[in-house]
Amino acid sequence: MPTKIILDENEIPDKWYNIQADMPNPLGPSYNPITKEPVKPEDLAPIFAKELIKQEVSTKRYIDIPGEVRDIYTLWRPSPLYHAERLEKLLKTPAKIYYKYEGVSPAGSHKLNTAVAQAYYNKKDGIERLSTETGAGQWGSSLAFATKHFGMECTVYMVRGSYEQKPYRKMMMHTWGAKCYPSPTSLTKSGRAILEREPDTSGSLGIAISEAVEDAVTHENTNYALGSVLNHVCIHQSIIGLETKKQLEYDDKTADVVIGCAGGGSNFAGIAFPFIKDKIDGKNPDLRVIATEPTACPSLTKGLYAYDYGDVAGLTPIMQMYTLGHDFIPPSIHSGGLRYHGMSPLVSRLHADGLVDAVAYHQNEVFKAGVAFAGAEGIIPAPESAHAIKAVFDVAEECRKKDESKTIVFNLSGHANFDMTAYEAYFEGNLPDYEYPADLIKASLKKLPQVRA
Numbered sequence: 421m422p423t424k425i426i427l428d429e430n431e432i433p434d435k436w437y438n439i440q441a442d443m444p445n446p447l448g449p450s451y452n453p454i455t456k457e458p459v460k461p462e463d464l465a466p467i468f469a470k471e472l473i474k475q476e477v478s479t480k481r482y483i484d485i486p487g488e489v490r491d492i493y494t495l496w497r498p499s500p501l502y503h504a505e506r507l508e509k510l511l512k513t514p515a516k517i518y519y520k521y522e523g524v525s526p527a528g529s530h531k532l533n534t535a536v537a538q539a540y541y542n543k544k545d546g547i548e549r550l551s552t553e554t555g556a557g558q559w560g561s562s563l564a565f566a567t568k569h570f571g572m573e574c575t576v577y578m579v580r581g582s583y584e585q586k587p588y589r590k591m592m593m594h595t596w597g598a599k600c601y602p603s604p605t606s607l608t609k610s611g612r613a614i615l616e617r618e619p620d621t622s623g624s625l626g627i628a629i630s631e632a633v634e635d636a637v638t639h640e641n642t643n644y645a646l647g648s649v650l651n652h653v654c655i656h657q658s659i660i661g662l663e664t665k666k667q668l669e670y671d672d673k674t675a676d677v678v679i680g681c682a683g684g685g686s687n688f689a690g691i692a693f694p695f696i697k698d699k700i701d702g703k704n705p706d707l708r709v710i711a712t713e714p715t716a717c718p719s720l721t722k723g724l725y726a727y728d729y730g731d732v733a734g735l736t737p738i739m740q741m742y743t744l745g746h747d748f749i750p751p752s753i754h755s756g757g758l759r760y761h762g763m764s765p766l767v768s769r770l771h772a773d774g775l776v777d778a779v780a781y782h783q784n785e786v787f788k789a790g791v792a793f794a795g796a797e798g799i800i801p802a803p804e805s806a807h808a809i810k811a812v813f814d815v816a817e818e819c820r821k822k823d824e825s826k827t828i829v830f831n832l833s834g835h836a837n838f839d840m841t842a843y844e845a846y847f848e849g850n851l852p853d854y855e856y857p858a859d860l861i862k863a864s865l866k867k868l869p870q871v872r873a
């Protein structure tokens with residue numbers, strides 16, 4: 421059996437999958453942050469491209485991938501599916517372990533799948549510049565490359581903590597022609613307000629989102645792009661799971677367990693949703709789907725399923741999701757990509773409906789799994805992806821104890837080639853295991869907005 425299952429370029433799917441067509445309970449509406457009435461498409465028009473707004477509320481099962489987008493996808497897609505035999509040996513498990521590797525994209529993670537699509541639709545609408553936030557820098561660098569390709573400008577508000585920890589992500593964005601600022605900045609009203617209150621803040625994704633949205637609202641030629649959470653992002657990422665299903669078929673396998681890490685939920689949605697369709701349809705009723713997150717930012721496992729803003733300043737629509745409260749500022753753990761107070765409304769709905777399990781891990785056990793994986797399979801996983809690997813280790817161990825040869829599939833969302841300072845901290849014993857205090861979550865949850873639901 422082959423180590424990696426590789427599709428031809430002409431096997432790149434020509435349609436994305438939209439789980440809104442199949443989920444047992446539809447999403448509740450989102451609400452306008454000012455009027456508190458359900459969001460109308462025209463509310464979103466100042467910051468999003470027309471087609472993206474359409475996709476956001478679409479219940480069409482399959483959505484055509486434009487030719488120009490598929491054309492750029494060929495730079496790194498189809499991405500390989502690896503059969504991790506060396507890892508199986510290391511874990512002495514009868515389980516079969518497969519991983520989809522999204523680190524082959526030029527920016528090193530799955531985020532380019534949606535960055536390219538978003539840049540394309542905005543370019544089509546005549547937009548000349550995109551503004552965005554970035555946590556760890558993967559999203560900012562993905563959007564920088566995508567906008568560069570379409571001849572657009574790009575402004576990135578980067579969470580200050582990561583801006584200082586990750587100079588190389590910044591240089592990638594510069595290489596691809598984007599401007600990148602440490603957030604909070606004094607360039608926006610929301611940034612200045614935070615700086616007055618907390619001049620030494622290390623920033624947060626919620627704050628950076630406020631800045632980027634404000635930038636788009638206050639500039640005519642500029643739209644906003646979000647790298648996760650939203651329905652259209654989950655739709656674009658479905659290409660991961662669609663390819664994976666085809667690749668597993670080539671190896672005559674059906675997934676028993678599908679695992680992904682979840683920050684805003686997009687790479688998890690990408691690998692999982694096409695498989696969840698089979699679970700809903702009764703084709704694979706026993707499928708287990710697991711989302712993993714850090715104990716330091718445990719939105720699915722410790723948050724509330726409620727209506728909340730997507731950002732700190734309350735500029736985004738109010739969405740129904742698992743949330744720790746919009747002014748929750750997670751501690752500065754290294755997996756920057758998992759430091760978001762909320763969760764994709766689609767992933768949240770499916771978790772609430774029992775189709776998705778969630779588990780939270782401490783970062784030392786996560787890095788331990790990441791290092792073991794790297795030793796067996798070579799690729800050094802992004803700290804975010806290592807959260808998924810820790811769950812794979814646990815399920816593989818279960819299989820060993822019960823002598824079950826289940827097929828485990830997980831998404832290796834990116835590599836750690838620009839995150840080695842996090843590994844350094846782990847090797848030096850400088851990573852605290854941090855459980856966010858329950859009373860702080862409680863305090864933050866008291867400030868949820870009221871909607872006329």
Ligand SMILES: *Cc1c(COP(=O)(O)O)cnc(C)c1O
Pocket residue numbers: 529530531558559647648649681682683684685686687688757758802804805833834835
């Ligand atoms: C951004 C990122 C994540 C987390 O974001 P999701 O939207 O939850 O996927 C996970 N892994 C990597 C490598 C990332 O860059």
